[in-house]
Structure formats: structure tokens, C-alpha cells
Amino acid sequence: MELTKLLRNSNFTYSLSLTLVCCLSLLFMVACSGENNTSVISKVEPETEEVVANEGARVETRSTEALGAYLTDAEGRSLYIFEGDTAMQSNCYDDCAAAWPPFLSEGTAEAGVGVEAAMLGAIKRKDGSTQVTYNGMPLYYFIKDAEAGQTNGQEKEGFGAEWYLLTPKGEKVHAE
Template sequence: MRRGRRRRVTPLLAAIAVASCLGLPHPAVAAPEPPPLTVMVADTDTMGRILTDLDGRTLYRFDREGDGNIACFRSCTDTHKPLLNPPGAELRLPPGIAGTLGTVARPDGGDQVTYDGSPLYSYTGDLQPADTNGVDLFWHVINPENAPVPAETTG
């Protein structure tokens, strides 16, 4: 007669087996935490919904930039601070916001966060969260769109 292999029972498996026999709920397995957001949104009276950094400072795009081209460096960054992505940090939009975050290498070092290809900056003249004092002929707030709602399936 051939003997079967002995199966090793771990404490977790034993607890699940006992809970099942007694009709108790199974121990919950925690879902992994999502990475932190990279940007947030704020609603303003004059500019509508805008992108902000994690401290609530309005984010701007510069008309003279795009497609990986950085034109705001040296003295320009005295008033317009680039939103930098920490090394290894995952980029993440708030839920329900459409668009794409990315990065572009800055000529003065670091990886700058982009939204739909536009490098993002805060403005030193904004004193309160969601201030929009940096808007002018070449600098604009980012008005993100809502993500499309998935179509419901009927069955």
C-alpha cells in the first residue's frame, strides 16, 4: 500500500478551516494601498475646476512649452516653480479625472510632472490654495476633464 504525502498545514490555513467548520467569516485580506496622488483638483469661482499640487497650489502650463521642450528655467523658476516627481514615485491622478500624467527631464535637473504633455508649475504669487494670480498671456491654469463613465452592461 502506498502512503500519500503529508500536507503541511500553515496556521492561516488551519484558522480558515476551523472558521469554515464553525460557520465563521474568513479572515479578511487587506487590499494593497494605492500610491499617493500626484496632483489634486480644486473648484474656483472664476476658473472652474483646476489642477493643484498636493498643497492646493494652482498648477499652470506655459504656452511656450510642449512636446518635451522646457523653456522655463534659470530666472523663470524664481516665480514659476516646476512640479517635480520624486525619484521612483508613481504618477497618479485623482479618481474620475481624465488625462495623462507623465514626466520630462529638466535641463537644470530632476523630472518634471506633465499633464497631457504640458509641464506643470506653481506660481509664487499665489498666496492661498487655488489662487490663480499667475494667469497671463502665456501662463494658463489646467482645467481637467472628467473621465468618461464606463457604459453599464445589461444582462
């Protein structure tokens, strides 16, 4: 009898209807925001895209007449060292890491042709991710290198120190 009285009350019916609509709307939004939704991903500009290596990041080499041989990832994107780092220690976080994304791996990094496997290593970053190192130095991308073969970060100064490409021998690249 009390339930019938409650259902006849217009305030209660309105509140119940509103709650049902909200719950169904929320359920619909959750269902539509699954991992297969690529509409947001397609709008990400390359300059703001976070670069993350998957399992077993691979380090390769590339060579130019002006720079000689230097390290890249498997797709040919240049890898840099930061003179503000120390051996096995990254000092590039926050704004620095936004401009110079760390070269990360979820597994053991692999050495490509011309890369010395014994020089490859890894460190744990403050956020728990694993950053690939070479000759003890953490490796980074430069956000303004939009495609393979670009070396826009070479000999740049930023975040308190200079940035350099690295040779397969583990030395800084200097333009000739």
C-alpha cells in the same frame, strides 16, 4: 632633542596653537550645521521658497464658479502651463523657473479624483530633476500664489508667453 628645540621656539608654538584653534573651530562649525538646524529655514520668506514635490506627487482638482475645474497639487496649490513650452519640453529655466517653479516629483505622479491618470507624465529637466506633465505639457507653480486656492498666475504674460491653469481635460482655463 630637535623637537624640544622646536617647542621652545615661540613662533612655532604660536603657529601650532593657531592651527589647533582653527581646526577645532572648523570642527565645531561643521558639527553645528547639521540637517536638524532649522534657524535658517525659519527665516525663508514664502516668496523665495523653492517648491519641490516629494515622491509620488499628486495632482488634484479644484473648482471655482469663475474658472471652473482646474488642476492643483495635493495641498490645493494651483498648477499652470506655459505657452512658451512645447509638448514634453520645458523652456522655463533660470529667472523663469524662479518665478514659476516647476512641479517636480521624485516618483511617479498620482492622479486624484477627477484627474485623468493617462494624461499624467513626466519629463527630465536640464538639471536632471523630473517635472510632472499633464496632457504632455509641463506643470508649474506661480511664486505669488502663497496659499491653496490662489490663482494669481492665471492668464499672466511673462517670459515671452502666457500662463494658464489647466482643466482636468488638459485644456487651458479661460475665465468666463
